[in-house]
Amino acid sequence: MTDVYVKAGLRESATFDRITINEIQRAADTGIYDIRGFGAKRRVPHFDDLLFLGASMSRYPLEGYREKCATDVTLGTRFAKRPLKLDIPVTIAGMSFGALSAQAKEALGRGASIVGTSTTTGDGGMTPEERGQSKHLVYQYLPSRYGMNPDDLRKGDAIEVVLGQGAKPGGGGMLLGQKITERVAGMRTLPVGIDQRSACRHPDWTGPDDLAIKIEELREITDWQKPIFIKIGATRTYYDVKLAVKAGADVIVLDGMQGGTAATQEVFIEHVGIPTLAAIPQAVQALQEMDMHRQVQLIVSGGIRTGADVAKAMALGADAVGIGTAALIAMGCNHPKWNQDYEAIGSAAGYYDDYHEGRCPAGISTQDPELSQRLDPVDGGRRLANYLRVLTMEAQTLARACGKSHLHNLEPEDLVALTVEAAAMARVPLAGTNWIPGQGF
Amino acid sequence: MKTIDLDHQSVRELNQGLHDQASACTEPEWLVLNPAGKHAIACGLNAKLSVDIQGHAGYYCAGMNQQASVTLHGNAGQGVAENMMSGLVRVRGNASQSAAATAHGGLLVVEGDAAARCGISMKGVDIVVGGSVGHMSAFMAQAGRLVVCGDAGETLGDSLYEARIYVKGKVASLGADCIEKPMRDEHLAELRELLNRAGIDANPSDFRRYGSARELYHFKVDNAAAY
Numbered sequence: 001m002t003d004v005y006v007k008a009g010l011r012e013s014a015t016f017d018r019i020t021i022n023e024i025q026r027a028a029d030t031g032i033y034d035i036r037g038f039g040a041k042r043r044v045p046h047f048d049d050l051l052f053l054g055a056s057m058s059r060y061p062l063e064g065y066r067e068k069c070a071t072d073v074t075l076g077t078r079f080a081k082r083p084l085k086l087d088i089p090v091t092i093a094g095m096s097f098g099a100l101s102a103q104a105k106e107a108l109g110r111g112a113s114i115v116g117t118s119t120t121t122g123d124g125g126m127t128p129e130e131r132g133q134s135k136h137l138v139y140q141y142l143p144s145r146y147g148m149n150p151d152d153l154r155k156g157d158a159i160e161v162v163l164g165q166g167a168k169p170g171g172g173g174m175l176l177g178q179k180i181t182e183r184v185a186g187m188r189t190l191p192v193g194i195d196q197r198s199a200c201r202h203p204d205w206t207g208p209d210d211l212a213i214k215i216e217e218l219r220e221i222t223d224w225q226k227p228i229f230i231k232i233g234a235t236r237t238y239y240d241v242k243l244a245v246k247a248g249a250d251v252i253v254l255d256g257m258q259g260g261t262a263a264t265q266e267v268f269i270e271h272v273g274i275p276t277l278a279a280i281p282q283a284v285q286a287l288q289e290m291d292m293h294r295q296v297q298l299i300v301s302g303g304i305r306t307g308a309d310v311a312k313a314m315a316l317g318a319d320a321v322g323i324g325t326a327a328l329i330a331m332g333c334n335h336p337k338w339n340q341d342y343e344a345i346g347s348a349a350g351y352y353d354d355y356h357e358g359r360c361p362a363g364i365s366t367q368d369p370e371l372s373q374r375l376d377p378v379d380g381g382r383r384l385a386n387y388l389r390v391l392t393m394e395a396q397t398l399a400r401a402c403g404k405s406h407l408h409n410l411e412p413e414d415l416v417a418l419t420v421e422a423a424a425m426a427r428v429p430l431a432g433t434n435w436i437p438g439q440g441f
Numbered sequence: 442m443k444t445i446d447l448d449h450q451s452v453r454e455l456n457q458g459l460h461d462q463a464s465a466c467t468e469p470e471w472l473v474l475n476p477a478g479k480h481a482i483a484c485g486l487n488a489k490l491s492v493d494i495q496g497h498a499g500y501y502c503a504g505m506n507q508q509a510s511v512t513l514h515g516n517a518g519q520g521v522a523e524n525m526m527s528g529l530v531r532v533r534g535n536a537s538q539s540a541a542a543t544a545h546g547g548l549l550v551v552e553g554d555a556a557a558r559c560g561i562s563m564k565g566v567d568i569v570v571g572g573s574v575g576h577m578s579a580f581m582a583q584a585g586r587l588v589v590c591g592d593a594g595e596t597l598g599d600s601l602y603e604a605r606i607y608v609k610g611k612v613a614s615l616g617a618d619c620i621e622k623p624m625r626d627e628h629l630a631e632l633r634e635l636l637n638r639a640g641i642d643a644n645p646s647d648f649r650r651y652g653s654a655r656e657l658y659h660f661k662v663d664n665a666a667a668y
């Protein structure tokens with residue numbers, strides 16, 4: 001199609017491209033902003049813009065398959081009596097039951113447990129399916145407090161206080177009526193079928209001084225057993241991390257702007273927050289200045305897709321990473337086998353982002369009983385476990401090539417950047433130079 | 442009766458002692474002396490205990506309470522009885538903001554006034570305030586009942602879901618989607634029962650009832666001004 005128009009001499013506007021024109025028309029048709037799931041779709045500087053310097057003369061590599069490259073991580077060593085010990089540093093990020101089907105939540109738990117990592121509840125509370133199948137389950141404590149109760153709080157293996165999400169720092173959640181079924185509504189104490197808006201601020205505290213007292217309360221209620229994570233969307237990361245550590249966090253969960261969401265205004269997804277790549281060095285700097293790097297662990301999420309992304313995030317100073325979108329894709333989201341169904345709802349495999357509509361052909365981001373049945377939790381869990389293993393083996397391959405016997409030994413010195421922007425954000429030299437923009441000369 | 446003096450023992454010791462009662466309730470009555478505004482006093486209880494706190498408490502006193510009956514003989518800081526599930530929390534003095542925030546059940550009685558955001562995001566709790574409540578009270582309140590024997594501050598019940606609000610005095614203003622609704626017999630009866638349980642002497646017929654107009658339950662272009 002495009003070729004035909006171009007051959008005929010028609011020129012598309014860079015400013016008013018077809019996506020933009022389409023959005024103006026959509027806005028005029030409906031009078032309401034576009035809401036969608038997935039993460040930012042625009043290109044931003046990312047891990048693809050970094051490369052590893054493998055070992056050669058001045059460093060020696062480790063033998064693949066024979067020499068050990070360990071992957072374990074312990075989260076919450078600062079105050080918690082029972083830190084979370086994981087076999088691999090790739091965790092499953094918080095995604096709500098409501099946004100996802102019960103089958104999908106169960107599959108996430110199964111997949112994570114097979115490889116010895118954690119999964120996380122979400123805005124909507126804990127389901128027995130996910131608790132039952134998750135060896136390590138992080139319990140989210142969100143502004144909405146939907147389904148929040150002290151019994152589940154005690155059942156969690158860690159508590160994650162959510163201040164924000166990379167896809168929408170400063171915004172609350174939403175779940176549209178199609179997905180507020182009887183079960184979801186019951187768990188959230190809401191009328192069935194309404195368009196639910198969750199709060200963006202916590203109802204009983206504001207600011208870092210209050211947060212310190214809130215953390216104290218959560219520790220008191222759980223008898224100082226559980227690690228307390230603080231999740232922030234990446235914006236003023238350097239300051240936010242300092243304040244979170246000062247407030248008493250055991251672990252910082254840092255979600256970059258590419259991070260996925262179940263339902264957010266498109267304008268929010270694409271225009272608020274900073275890229276994951278830019279956020280990590282800020283967080284690490286804050287931790288190092290407080291002598292807390294590796295004491296307070298850093299989990300990074302937002303656009304993690306490959307073992308290379310895992311290794312690069314860790315080389316920049318993360319202790320672990322979290323994945324959302326990639327986990328859903330591994331379980332079958334956007335799979336070509338559903339293409340006919342995607343087309344029937346005006347999308348296509350590889351493009352589908354209307355998680356909020358609850359019509360997910362793969363049975364993942366839906367509450368429809370028939371669609372949900374399409375995801376077999378055992379099969380979904382196995383696919384996720386396979387994918388997590390690949391991520392881990394890829395990261396190990398890169399770490400061994402850099403001569404590291406543990407993923408945690410990767411360091412910024414192992415990296416160079418392909419672009420000036422990535423060099424400035426990641427604070428590593430532009431490939432082939434000693435130049436780190438913003439660091440003198 | 443077990444006595445804990447917070448001048449000499451820590452909040453941690455107090456709470457651990459109270460939590461230990463969840464498995465075997467051997468010491469049902471507790472007296473807490475010199476709370477001196479400390480935070481997180483008697484939070485996370487889960488047993489049929491009776492706890493008397495002699496003085497003022499800081500943030501989150503009796504937070505997430507289950508089953509216990511906690512009486513604060515003084516004023517309460519922010520978030521008293523936040524996310525309470527069941528039981529009874531009584532504040533003899535005034536309560537700071539976000540009293541009973543997100544609470545699912547039980548009864549909170551504030552004999553004095555409660556500050557801003559009383560009952561914010563409440564999810565089934567009953568709250569009876571002897572005096573007045575501050576602005577944004579019952580903001581996004583989902584379920585339960587808020588009874589105010591004095592006045593209510595601005596934007597009462599903003600973005601209200603299914604919670605019911607009864608106010609005896611003046612309401613400075615109603616929030617988005619909150620409207621006055623007629624007092625029918627069943628409302629007078631439930632209000633009488635709540636006042637009785639709270640031990641507050643007031644005549645149900647002096648109150649007005651407020652609830653959700655349910656206009657914001659679905660995104661509609663015509664409601665754009667309210668978003």
Ligand SMILES: Cc1cc2nc3c(=O)[nH]c(=O)nc-3n(C[C@H](O)[C@H](O)[C@H](O)COP(=O)(O)O)c2cc1C
Nearest residue numbers: 093094095096122123259260262302303323324325
């Ligand atoms: C379907 C879906 C639901 C989500 N629900 C929540 C949630 O309830 N709470 C939360 O903190 N983050 C939520 N997130 C964000 C994830 O926790 C995580 O920050 C993000 O997905 C990471 O980026 P990635 O998707 O690029 O891996 C959700 C994301 C998705 C895709």
